[in-house]
Amino acid sequence: MSTTVLEGKNIVRDYHIGGGLFTGPRTVHAVKGVSFKVDKGKTLAIVGESGCGKSTLARIITLIDPATSGDLFIDGNKVDIAKGGLTKEMRRKVQIVFQNPYGSLNPRQKIGDVLGEPLLINTDKPAAERRDLAMKMLKKVGLGHEHYNRYPHMFS
Template identity: 65%
Template sequence: MSDAKDTAIVEGRALVQDYSMPGSLFTGSKQVRALKGIDFRVAQGKTLAIVGESGSGKSTLARIIALIDAPSEGELLIDGQPIDITRRRPGPEMRSKVQMVFQNPYGSLNPRQKIGDVLTEPLVINTRVPAAERRERAEAMLQKVGLQPEHSNRYPHMFSGGQRQRIAIARALMLNPRILVLDEPVSALDLSVQAQVLNLLADLQDEFELTYIFVSHDLSVVRYIADDVMVLSKGEAVEQGSREALFADPQHPYTKALFAATPVTDLDAIRARVQRRKEAREGQTV
């Protein structure tokens, strides 16, 4: 778990999110509280995993941290600065600090855009970088995520699911963010590809000192990648702590039930097999 003295790069204080739900002709609309006073803090370079069942509030919290939605109450701080998106949109400087990677890579990529245009679009919108430099950055980022520069001339449908998720990660990194919010980023991939993408995320985190907010229902993935874990149930944070502490000795009955009901896959073993295959391929090309 992060040292309490570490400066939090992102912090939530008593975050509440209410939604209006349509009611009947007689009752009218009603308020539903999706988040109920969430507190958290994450130090730079660390990973906070947010876990819970469907409807627990995981994605709602992720969208607040990613500056997509504003909380109904409470405070979100980035680098110690309170963020208020209820009155105005965050400027390019703040927007560049936080980026989001969604669950479905195909749904988040414009099928009519070539990959080079997908990657350079954030630079076009948020910076004044010349076109030639934008292309160079895009090709360099493709290589960072394990793809080739020539892939910039292809369309999303020409890639596998794992490759499309690599492209989505590359796009999120184009503005050099400090925080990535990852909402179920590997749940649509098979296990061997999951391990490859998780390896990539770990490497990128080390290289760029990235902070991850990692939303997942898969405890195997959480155990593999997280430093700290927050367990949500019906909009409440029922338990928080280091990965080691929660997996070794969960305290809350909901956490115990969640862990007991979830089969655990040995991703370390899968990662080792993937690495051996990679080394074997590299040995053949030498």
């Protein structure tokens, strides 16, 4: 039986941009109806094209920025995502790895080791199983086994 530790339901973040002299105001939909569920012992990776709302969603989940609408539950407790504001408790429970590989990843650590580290710390899985899971994660985001032993600076 798995326990859900983080759940988002229909999260939306709109930005209202004022118009110019000949155009009226418009709305930019940065995050549009995103839902997800993370069970205990699992890790959530938010991946996608540049500008698709990954960082905005991460900032909403960590309460750095407010959402326009939607629901967020942490350990089954509903969190007010319309306000924003990072709490001490949130800092201990939720972390972001930002897009910039130079600021987010240890330059001396290979990508395979980066992916396997949470499994090493949080599970008792043997090294071979951690490697297999890391390889599956690479495949899920469109990378091949040849990327496992690369360093962050080797990616664009």
